[in-house]
Amino acid sequence: MSKVETTERLKPPAASPPAASPAAPLYANRTKVYPRQVSGPVRRAKWAVLILCLGLYYTVPLIRWDRGPNLPDQAVLVDMTSARLFFFWIEIWPQEVYYLTGLLVLAAIGLFAATSLFGRVWCGFACPQTVWTDLFMWVERRIQGDRNARMRLDQHPWTREWLVKKAATHAAWLGIAMATGGAWIMYFNDALEMTPRFFTGGASPEVYFFFWMFTATTYLLAGWAREQVCTYMCPWPRFQAAMLDENSLVVTYRGWRGEPRGKAKADGVGDCVDCRACVNVCPTGIDIRDGQQLECIGCGLCIDACDDVMGRLGRERGLIAFETLANLARSEAAAKPLRPGPGRHACGMAARTPPRFLRPRTFVYAGVLGAVVAVMLGAWLLRDTLDLAVIRERAPLYVRLSDGAVRNAYALKLVNKTHEAERFALVLDGPRGLALLVQDAATDAEGRPLLATRPDGITQWRALVTAPAGLRLAESSPVTFRLVDPRTGRAVESTASVFLGPKP
Amino acid sequence: MPTKVEKDHLTGTDTTGHEWDGLRELNTPLPKWWLYVFYATIAFSAVWMIVYPSLPIWGVRGTSGWVAREALAPQLEAQRARQEPMLARIRALTPAQVAADPELRAFALAGGRIAFANNCAACHGAGGQGAVGGFPSLADDEWIWGGSFDAIQHTIRHGIRNAEDDDARTSQMPAYAAMLTPAQIGDVAEYVLSLSNRGTDAAAAGRGRETFNEQCAACHAPNGHGVPEQGGPNLADQIWLYGGDKASVMRQVANPRMGVMPAWAGRLDPATITMLAVFVHALGGGEQ
Numbered sequence: 001m002s003k004v005e006t007t008e009r010l011k012p013p014a015a016s017p018p019a020a021s022p023a024a025p026l027y028a029n030r031t032k033v034y035p036r037q038v039s040g041p042v043r044r045a046k047w048a049v050l051i052l053c054l055g056l057y058y059t060v061p062l063i064r065w066d067r068g069p070n071l072p073d074q075a076v077l078v079d080m081t082s083a084r085l086f087f088f089w090i091e092i093w094p095q096e097v098y099y100l101t102g103l104l105v106l107a108a109i110g111l112f113a114a115t116s117l118f119g120r121v122w123c124g125f126a127c128p129q130t131v132w133t134d135l136f137m138w139v140e141r142r143i144q145g146d147r148n149a150r151m152r153l154d155q156h157p158w159t160r161e162w163l164v165k166k167a168a169t170h171a172a173w174l175g176i177a178m179a180t181g182g183a184w185i186m187y188f189n190d191a192l193e194m195t196p197r198f199f200t201g202g203a204s205p206e207v208y209f210f211f212w213m214f215t216a217t218t219y220l221l222a223g224w225a226r227e228q229v230c231t232y233m234c235p236w237p238r239f240q241a242a243m244l245d246e247n248s249l250v251v252t253y254r255g256w257r258g259e260p261r262g263k264a265k266a267d268g269v270g271d272c273v274d275c276r277a278c279v280n281v282c283p284t285g286i287d288i289r290d291g292q293q294l295e296c297i298g299c300g301l302c303i304d305a306c307d308d309v310m311g312r313l314g315r316e317r318g319l320i321a322f323e324t325l326a327n328l329a330r331s332e333a334a335a336k337p338l339r340p341g342p343g344r345h346a347c348g349m350a351a352r353t354p355p356r357f358l359r360p361r362t363f364v365y366a367g368v369l370g371a372v373v374a375v376m377l378g379a380w381l382l383r384d385t386l387d388l389a390v391i392r393e394r395a396p397l398y399v400r401l402s403d404g405a406v407r408n409a410y411a412l413k414l415v416n417k418t419h420e421a422e423r424f425a426l427v428l429d430g431p432r433g434l435a436l437l438v439q440d441a442a443t444d445a446e447g448r449p450l451l452a453t454r455p456d457g458i459t460q461w462r463a464l465v466t467a468p469a470g471l472r473l474a475e476s477s478p479v480t481f482r483l484v485d486p487r488t489g490r491a492v493e494s495t496a497s498v499f500l501g502p503k504p
Numbered sequence: 505m506p507t508k509v510e511k512d513h514l515t516g517t518d519t520t521g522h523e524w525d526g527l528r529e530l531n532t533p534l535p536k537w538w539l540y541v542f543y544a545t546i547a548f549s550a551v552w553m554i555v556y557p558s559l560p561i562w563g564v565r566g567t568s569g570w571v572a573r574e575a576l577a578p579q580l581e582a583q584r585a586r587q588e589p590m591l592a593r594i595r596a597l598t599p600a601q602v603a604a605d606p607e608l609r610a611f612a613l614a615g616g617r618i619a620f621a622n623n624c625a626a627c628h629g630a631g632g633q634g635a636v637g638g639f640p641s642l643a644d645d646e647w648i649w650g651g652s653f654d655a656i657q658h659t660i661r662h663g664i665r666n667a668e669d670d671d672a673r674t675s676q677m678p679a680y681a682a683m684l685t686p687a688q689i690g691d692v693a694e695y696v697l698s699l700s701n702r703g704t705d706a707a708a709a710g711r712g713r714e715t716f717n718e719q720c721a722a723c724h725a726p727n728g729h730g731v732p733e734q735g736g737p738n739l740a741d742q743i744w745l746y747g748g749d750k751a752s753v754m755r756q757v758a759n760p761r762m763g764v765m766p767a768w769a770g771r772l773d774p775a776t777i778t779m780l781a782v783f784v785h786a787l788g789g790g791e792q
Binding site: 025026027028029030228232393394395396399400401402403404407409439440462464469 | 641
């Protein structure tokens with residue numbers, strides 16, 4: 001934070017006793033923000049991100065992906081009824097939701113890393129709240145005009161022009177919001193199959209519920225709440241300061257160069273002409289010259305606005321810039337003894353050093369990021385498409401048969417994540433003499449039970465394992481159920497369990 | 505709560521006047537609509553309490569008349585209607601026929617599991633394991649009244665030693681305390697235990713053999729293997745309903761305990777009884 005303006009903002013202690021000042025209200029009317037249009041490299045970057053994000057969001061459900069018969073041919077689909085998540089060639093079962101958890105962990109760490117390097121780029125460029133608000137503001141500007149025209153319009157409500165323009169704006173907003181809600185449900189239902197049903201009223205109540213829910217939230221949050229979402233609702237601005245340090249690039253006003261503010265032609269003043277262009281374009285309605293503040297979403301539109309003014313005045317650009325706080329302090333220290341003017345500017349800029357991107361903090365984030373990626377990749381590459389779950393029946397722990405034999409029962413669940421049905425022979429490894437029987441299963445030539453799998457499904461079996469009378473076993477003996485491919489004779493899956501009996 | 509509003513020197517902002525252990529809060533006023541939304545939720549909750557049954561007063565239903573139980577009833581009804589075609593098919597078949605049809609068998613096992621948990625598990629255990637003291641295990645391979653599909657179905661339908669069903673399974677073991685001396689009872693117990701190689705006194709077992717043949721063989725068969733048609737349990741195996749030590753056997757000879765089971769024919773739907781028979785048969789000990 002610039003020392004110059006810090007000292008300005010530090011007011012002396014209030015002379016009057018606090019009790020005398022009337023307490024400010026805890027609630028106040030919102031001051032409506034009328035951001036002015038701006039153009040420049042930051043604005044162009046924001047448009048590019050907006051087009052990319054919204055383009056993906058609205059069109060991804062339309063991408064087709066042929067998976068064969070009886071399977072959805074939508075590339076990205078969360079299929080609630082058959083409990084599958086499809087992502088191009090990947091198919092996830094509900095019990096594998098940890099892949100999703102891994103993605104969320106990656107997103108969080110990635111957010112921390114990006115913030116430590118470039119400040120609140122997420123908030124300013126890619127957050128859905130920012131992206132949709134930006135789109136809504138563009139619509140508003142197209143219909144009602146720029147900042148001054150909109151302010152003028154709001155000063156005289158209920159005129160014919162006001163009614164027409166407001167109605168048109170809200171209609172356009174609702175249209176976008178409905179497209180947003182409509183696209184959302186396409187991620188959970190086949191887009192081509194759902195669209196005609198949706199418009200003829202044949203979709204389920206849940207579909208209409210979520211459609212209206214996302215329509216309403218988009219319309220209210222991007223049309224009405226806007227910067228209040230960031231300032232009052234979102235937790236991220238509260239703790240993002242923990243990821244930032246003095247080497248992070250943040251949107252900053254170079255006070256050492258701009259102060260004291262004054263008219264362009266006045267003598268002995270800094271570069272800031274106090275034109276308020278930076279304030280007028282700010283989507284959250286703040287003054288970046290007050291220093292780092294919670295309300296700043298780091299969108300950098302004030303940079304474009306200020307550069308435009310500086311360019312027209314024939315001064316160096318970059319009075320507001322993506323700058324590290326460390327460099328800000330260096331420039332400030334170097335420029336402090338000098339009088340305003342080109343010399344002071346050159347001296348301050350010369351004191352800067354290149355931003356340090358390689359810092360312990362970024363190493364830690366990169367390390368965690370790499371570790372999570374490695375774990376997820378490993379988990380994915382080692383993912384089994386065949387799984388045998390063995391659940392020992394615990395009531396009763398074991399059954400004593402009439403000849404003194406001891407029997408255990410196991411529920412077998414054979415999970416097949418491929419789309420082909422197969423048959424495997426079941427073999428029991430354990431103490432010699434144990435007899436294995438699977439109810440309702442056929443047996444092969446060697447007397448081994450044959451378990452059939454279902455394509456993309458689970459088959460259940462009940463296995464009875466009997467220790468004949470006279471076989472002396474411990475109270476608990478480890479056993480292993482092995483699935484053997486009858487063609488190759490190789491074990492494809494094995495699961496350990498125990499065989500329980502009375503105390504010897 | 506102290507409400508001393510002060511001005512924060514660094515920011516020039518008032519505090520809210522709230523203080524917790526020395527921590528004070530800057531007053532950044534929230535938008536007013538936020539407060540109105542909060543009031544609206546309070547108003548909503550008041551309306552909700554009137555419309556829906558949320559007051560814990562017996563008989564107070566709320567003006568909508570909505571009751572969770574009544575909302576459930578049509579759903580249950582719909583589920584029953586969905587099951588009915590399968591149940592009708594099961595009703596027309598014997599348990600053996602149901603078990604032979606893979607589709608019906610899967611349905612019967614699922615339905616039988618629920619019916620077993622609701623009606624049978626109290627005495628026979630959650631997994632049919634039974635309990636010492638007269639609750640036979642249904643998971644083993646010994647059947648006092650027969651382990652075929654039909655025998656199991658008959659037992660479930662009519663029960664055992666109950667007064668409500670004329671076809672109930674009935675067998676009666678006399679109390680030998682009045683007919684045999686304690687020494688004779690001890691000898692018989694020794695002999696019975698020797699049938700399953702549990703005996704410890706060969707001489708006593710030899711004496712007991714004679715008494716066994718006179719008194720017990722009619723119902724338990726001369727070799728002690730039991731007569732399922734009469735409900736005479738097998739005494740020569742490793743399964744003991746009332747305990748397999750000598751004292752327990754002697755007590756059972758002197759003053760026998762005999763379990764009872766209600767008749768389920770009038771209580772359960774015939775399809776449910778058939779499903780139960782299929783389920784119990786599949787617990788592990790079913791006989792052909």
